[in-house]
Amino acid sequence: MIGMSIVKRKPLPAWVMLVIPVAAVFVTLIITSVPILIAGGNVFKAYGALFQGALGSKFNLLETFVKASPLVLTGLAVAFAFRAKFWNIGAEGQLFAGAIMAAWVGIYFTWLPAFLVIPFMIIFGFLGGGLWATIPAFLKTKLKVDDVVTTLLLNYVILHIMGALLFGPMQMEGSSWPRSASIMDAAFYPMLIARSRFHLGIIISLVAVLVIWFINNKTVFGYQSRGVGINLNAAKFGGINTNMVILKTAIISGGLAGLAGVGEVAAIHHHLMMDVSPGYGYTGIVIAMLGNLHPIGVALAAFFFSVISVGAQTMSRVAGIPIYIVGVIEGVALMTMLIFILLTEYKIRWTKS
Amino acid sequence: MEGRILEKQAVIEMQGVTKRFVDVIANDKVDLSLFPKEVVGLLGENGAGKTTLMNVLFGYYNLDGGEMLINGEKVSFSSPKDAINHGIAMIHQHFTLVQTQTVLENVMIGMEGSFFLDYKKAKEKLSRIEKGFGFHLDPDAVVWTLSIGEQQKLEILKALYRDAKILIMDEPTAVLAPTETIELFETLRNLVKSGHSIIFISHHLQEVMEICDRVVVLRNGKRVAERKVSETTIPELASLMVGRELLERLDRGKLKTGKTILEAKDLKVKNNRGITAVDNLSFVLREGEVLGVAGVSGNGQTELSEMLFGEVKPEEGEIYISRKKVPGGSPSSVIKEGMARIPEDRIKTGLFMDLSVKENMILESHVKEPISKNGLINMKEIRSFADNCINSFSVKTDGMDAPVKSLSGGNLQKVILARELAGDPKLVVACQPTRGLDVGAMEYVHQAMLNQKENGAGVLLISDDLDEIFLLSDRIIVMYEGKIMGEVSAEEADRDKIGLWMSGVIS
Incomplete structure (x- = not known):
C-alpha cells in the first residue's frame, strides 16, 4: 500500500518566493485548459484570444489597467490586514463606505473650490473605509469577537445603509431607481491619456503599492504590524502596543478599500448606485493570497486577474467559450497558489508499507 | 548480560534502527534490547535521539532501516495502536489526560468496547489493578484536582488497564517533586516485580543509577555505550553522554552586592x-x-x-x-x-x-x-x-x-x-x-x-x-x-x- 505524509522541509531560498506566483499562473492555465477542451475550444486559440483581448492593443491594455486599479487597492487592503493577522473579509463593505463618502463630497460639497474637490473625496473616502474597519478592530481587541465574522457581516450592514441612503436622502430627484445624482464635474477623476479611461485612480493605486511597500519595509509600524501577525505574544512581550497596531492596521486596510470605492464613483460611474462594485472586495482576498501578501505581488496578481476578465470577452467571441471560464481560472489560480505556498514549507512524501 | 540472553527471550530487540529526517539522521543504526523484569535507562543529551528512538518503537515513525522484534517476533508498526496491541505503553512527559473527566473515564478512553459504556466492569478492573500495584487513586476524582504526581500515576494506570507489559517512560521525573520521585520509583519497582519491563528515558544521572539495571547511552543519534549500572559511575556516564568531562563546578566568583x-x-x-x-x-x-x-x-x-x-x-x-x-x-x-x-x-x-x-x-x-x-x-x-x-x-x-x-x-x-x-x-x-x-x-x-x-x-x-x-x-x-x-x-x-x-x- 502506498501512503502519503506531509513533512516539513528545510527553508527554501528567498528567490523561490518570486518564482512561485509565475509557476502558479502557468499551472493554472494548464489545468483550466481541461474545461476549455470540454467546452470544445482550441486551447491555444483560446489563450491567444485571451491575451490578445487584454494586452493586444493600446486601448485593450489601458482597459486592463482600468480594471486592475480597484483590484490593486482591495488586494492591498486585504494583504495589509492579513499580514497583521487582522482577518479583514470586509474590503467590499469598506469599499462601499469609501464610495458613499466620495459621492457625498462629490454631490454636495459644491461650496468647495474646484481644485479641492478631488483631494477631499480621496481623504473622506479613505477615512470612510478606514473608520468602518475600526468597528471590527475594536470588537476584536476589546471584546475578542472574531474578526472574520464581524468584517464579513458588516458588509451587509453597510450595503443596507447604502440602500437606505439611495432610496432616501441621496436618491436622485425624479428617479425611482436606487441611484444618486451625478457628482459635479470637478469631482471626476481626470483622464490622463486621451481617448481612454486611464484615470487618476490608476496612478493612486500604483502609489498605494509603493507606500505600502515602504510602510512594510522601512517603518517601525511595518515591523510591529508584521510582528503582531507572526506572534502576538512575542509582540506584547517586546513592548509593542498590539491593540493600537491592530487598530492602525485596520484603518489603513479599510482606507485602501475605501479608495477603491472613490475610484469607482469618481472615474467610472460618476454617481453612487447599489452595484458600484462587482465584488472587488471579495476578489481582493483572492488577489492578496495570490500575491502572497506582498504589495508588488498584489499588483501583479491584480493585473493577472484583470487580464483574464478583460480578455475573456475576446476569448468568448473568438473561441466560443462561455465567459464563465473567468471564475474557473480565478478559483484555480487561488487554489494552485495556496498549494504552492504550502509546498514551500512542507513536502509530500510517499511511503510504501 | 550474555547469561541473560541464554536464559531469557528479550521482550524488545531493536537492531540497527535508523531514522532520518529531512537532512538529519536522528537514529543511526541503534541497537537496544530489553529483557523481562528489567529497567533500561536511555541516557543522552537533548537532541541525542532518545525520544525519536522511542517514537519509532511506539509506532509514531516508520523505520528507515533496521528491524524490531517483540518477544522474538519481527514486527512493523504503522501507528501507536499496533504498539499498544503488542503490550507497549508510552508515558509522555506531557500527560495526555482529559482534565475535566474522572480518573475512571480517562482510563476507559479508547477502551470503551461496544456502544454502551460498562462503568461497573471498568471500575472493577481498575480497582483490581489499583490493589495489585498499591495505587490509591479515587476512580471518581476529576483529573484537574489531582497533583502532577497523581496524574502521572493515572497515566501508568491507563497503561496497565490496557495490559501493557512494556512501559516507555519519557523523562518521568522532570515534573515531580523529590518526594513524588521516590513514590514513582516505588511504583516502578512493584511493576518490575510483577513481570513488567521498563525503558526509562532521562538525563538525570542520579536517578538512572538508582532505578535502572542497565544503561544505554546515545549521542548524536548513535549508541555510544552500554553499561550495567553496577559496573559504572556517574562521572563515567556523564562523560559518555557529552563526549567530554562535565564542568564539575563553575567559578561563581566573589559576591560584591550593591544596592x-x-x-x-x-x-x-x-x-x-x-x-x-x-x-x-x-x-x-x-x-x-x-x-x-x-x-x-x-x-x-x-x-x-x-x-x-x-x-x-x-x-x-x-x-x-x-x-x-x-x-x-x-x-x-x-x-x-x-x-x-x-x-x-x-x-x-x-x-x-x-x-x-x-x-x-x-x-x-x-x-x-x-x-x-x-x-x-x-x-x-x-x-x-x-x-x-x-x-x-x-x-x-x-x-x-x-x-x-x-x-x-x-x-x-x-x-x-x-x-x-x-x-x-x-x-x-x-x-x-x-x-x-x-x-x-x-x-x-x-x-x-x-x-x-x-x-x-x-x-x-x-x-x-x-x-x-x-x-x-x-x-x-x-x-x-x-x-x-x-x-x-x-x-x-x-x-x-x-x-x-x-x-x-x-x-
Whole structure:
C-alpha cells in the first residue's frame, strides 16, 4: 500500500518566493485548459484570444489597467490586514463606505473650490473605509469577537445603509431607481491619456503599492504590524502596543478599500448606485493570497486577474467559450497558489508499507 | 548480560534502527534490547535521539532501516495502536489526560468496547489493578484536582488497564517533586516485580543509577555505550553522554552586592484557571548577586515571571526597579527601566519564528535610536547591531538574514541572550533559561549569567532545575504554591532541606 505524509522541509531560498506566483499562473492555465477542451475550444486559440483581448492593443491594455486599479487597492487592503493577522473579509463593505463618502463630497460639497474637490473625496473616502474597519478592530481587541465574522457581516450592514441612503436622502430627484445624482464635474477623476479611461485612480493605486511597500519595509509600524501577525505574544512581550497596531492596521486596510470605492464613483460611474462594485472586495482576498501578501505581488496578481476578465470577452467571441471560464481560472489560480505556498514549507512524501 | 540472553527471550530487540529526517539522521543504526523484569535507562543529551528512538518503537515513525522484534517476533508498526496491541505503553512527559473527566473515564478512553459504556466492569478492573500495584487513586476524582504526581500515576494506570507489559517512560521525573520521585520509583519497582519491563528515558544521572539495571547511552543519534549500572559511575556516564568531562563546578566568583535593583512587594495574582498562583510574594534582589528561585514547576514561577516581565498585571502588590515603581502589566515600562528578560518559552513569547535573526534581535530596541528614528527603521544600524550580537554570542546561523526558525534550540536561546544582554543591563530576570538545551548550550547560558553578575548586574534565576540553582545562586528562595517557603544562602543550603521546602514541608 502506498501512503502519503506531509513533512516539513528545510527553508527554501528567498528567490523561490518570486518564482512561485509565475509557476502558479502557468499551472493554472494548464489545468483550466481541461474545461476549455470540454467546452470544445482550441486551447491555444483560446489563450491567444485571451491575451490578445487584454494586452493586444493600446486601448485593450489601458482597459486592463482600468480594471486592475480597484483590484490593486482591495488586494492591498486585504494583504495589509492579513499580514497583521487582522482577518479583514470586509474590503467590499469598506469599499462601499469609501464610495458613499466620495459621492457625498462629490454631490454636495459644491461650496468647495474646484481644485479641492478631488483631494477631499480621496481623504473622506479613505477615512470612510478606514473608520468602518475600526468597528471590527475594536470588537476584536476589546471584546475578542472574531474578526472574520464581524468584517464579513458588516458588509451587509453597510450595503443596507447604502440602500437606505439611495432610496432616501441621496436618491436622485425624479428617479425611482436606487441611484444618486451625478457628482459635479470637478469631482471626476481626470483622464490622463486621451481617448481612454486611464484615470487618476490608476496612478493612486500604483502609489498605494509603493507606500505600502515602504510602510512594510522601512517603518517601525511595518515591523510591529508584521510582528503582531507572526506572534502576538512575542509582540506584547517586546513592548509593542498590539491593540493600537491592530487598530492602525485596520484603518489603513479599510482606507485602501475605501479608495477603491472613490475610484469607482469618481472615474467610472460618476454617481453612487447599489452595484458600484462587482465584488472587488471579495476578489481582493483572492488577489492578496495570490500575491502572497506582498504589495508588488498584489499588483501583479491584480493585473493577472484583470487580464483574464478583460480578455475573456475576446476569448468568448473568438473561441466560443462561455465567459464563465473567468471564475474557473480565478478559483484555480487561488487554489494552485495556496498549494504552492504550502509546498514551500512542507513536502509530500510517499511511503510504501 | 550474555547469561541473560541464554536464559531469557528479550521482550524488545531493536537492531540497527535508523531514522532520518529531512537532512538529519536522528537514529543511526541503534541497537537496544530489553529483557523481562528489567529497567533500561536511555541516557543522552537533548537532541541525542532518545525520544525519536522511542517514537519509532511506539509506532509514531516508520523505520528507515533496521528491524524490531517483540518477544522474538519481527514486527512493523504503522501507528501507536499496533504498539499498544503488542503490550507497549508510552508515558509522555506531557500527560495526555482529559482534565475535566474522572480518573475512571480517562482510563476507559479508547477502551470503551461496544456502544454502551460498562462503568461497573471498568471500575472493577481498575480497582483490581489499583490493589495489585498499591495505587490509591479515587476512580471518581476529576483529573484537574489531582497533583502532577497523581496524574502521572493515572497515566501508568491507563497503561496497565490496557495490559501493557512494556512501559516507555519519557523523562518521568522532570515534573515531580523529590518526594513524588521516590513514590514513582516505588511504583516502578512493584511493576518490575510483577513481570513488567521498563525503558526509562532521562538525563538525570542520579536517578538512572538508582532505578535502572542497565544503561544505554546515545549521542548524536548513535549508541555510544552500554553499561550495567553496577559496573559504572556517574562521572563515567556523564562523560559518555557529552563526549567530554562535565564542568564539575563553575567559578561563581566573589559576591560584591550593591544596592537594591529589583524589589517585589506582596505580589499576588491568579492564574488562568482562577486559582491564586502567586500569593503575597516579596523579595529583594541586589546588584552583583544571583538570587535563585527554586521550586517544582507549576508552583507560581511562570506567573511570577509574567508579572516581572510586565506581561501580566499583579492583582496586588508592587514591583520596583532601582527603587522606582513600575506600572503593572506594561512590558514597555519594564524594558525602559532596563530589565533584561529571558522568558520561559522562547518560541511562544521570546521570538518571531517566521522572521529573520536580525529582526528578532531588535524586538525590544526597535523603537529606540539609533535602530529607528522618527518612525523609520535604519537598516544599516540593525545590521551592525545584529552582526555584533551574533559575533559576541557566537550564534550559529547562516547569517543574520536567515529565518530564526532554522536555528537550533541552543542558538535560539543565544539570540535571546544576545538581544537582552546587549546593553550590559543592571538587571537580568531569567525564567527556566536552560530548559530543553543540551549541556554545551547550558554551560554557555550559565557562563553568560555569571558574567553579568561579575559586571555588577543583579540576576534573578527562576528555575526548576535544582542543579542549576545550586550552580549559580548566591542566595536561594523556594516557591511552593505561590508562596516562599524559605530563604537560604548558598553556603548554608543543603539539598535535603530545599527538597523538603519544594514539596511544601517546613522543617
